[in-house]
Amino acid sequence: MAIDHSRRSFFRAKPKADIPLRPPYSGLEDTFLNTCTQCNGCIDACETRIIKKGAGGYPEVDFSIDECTFCNLCVEACKPQALNKTQNAAFNNKITIAGNCLAVNNVYCMSCKDACEVEAIKFDLFKSSIPTPEISLADCTSCGACISTCPQSSIKISPI
Structure with a gap:
């Protein structure tokens, strides 16, 4: 059968x-x-x-x-x-950065950092020549300013 x-x-x-x-x-x-x-x-x-x-x-x-x-x-x-x-x-959200982020793919981009008024997104310039974004969840207000400015739509906000 x-x-x-x-x-x-x-x-x-x-x-x-x-x-x-x-x-x-x-x-x-x-x-x-x-x-x-x-x-x-x-x-x-x-x-x-x-x-x-x-x-x-x-x-x-x-x-x-x-x-x-x-x-x-x-x-x-x-x-x-x-x-x-x-x-x-x-x-009450969580923020994630997808793998299509330009900085993650070794393309210099800091548009999300520039849009973040509370400076919750940081780039460690000493780690590599092209730094990747790191989000401080303690500082992030989930305002969404970084989302509309991301050229790759790499930042996702979802409810916890």
Whole structure:
């Protein structure tokens, strides 16, 4: 009897869907989804227009457009208080640099460092002739300034 390989995926677990980046001060995903009414208040209020309507009508952040300035207009516009500055941190994300980074591939580039206002991205000029970026997670605010300036789209921010 021949094995039908097309049916083998039935027994495998479905891949976990990526949690989208939410606006600042959104807190835990489940709490946010239960509180948000999809009113678009935060989307309309965002001064840099990085908050977009995502899957299911819930707001998501797109750092490829610009950065978060932490102006708090989205928080003020959120009537159901799904964005709550007093109870939640601005962002709870992890930042990674992919292998297609120019500096990682021995091409001199420091565009992410130049965009980082809090200087969370450092380049050790003494390690090699073409330094690679190192992100200080303690200093990083997850504002996303480095993302839109990266010519290779090598920097990824994802929720923890």
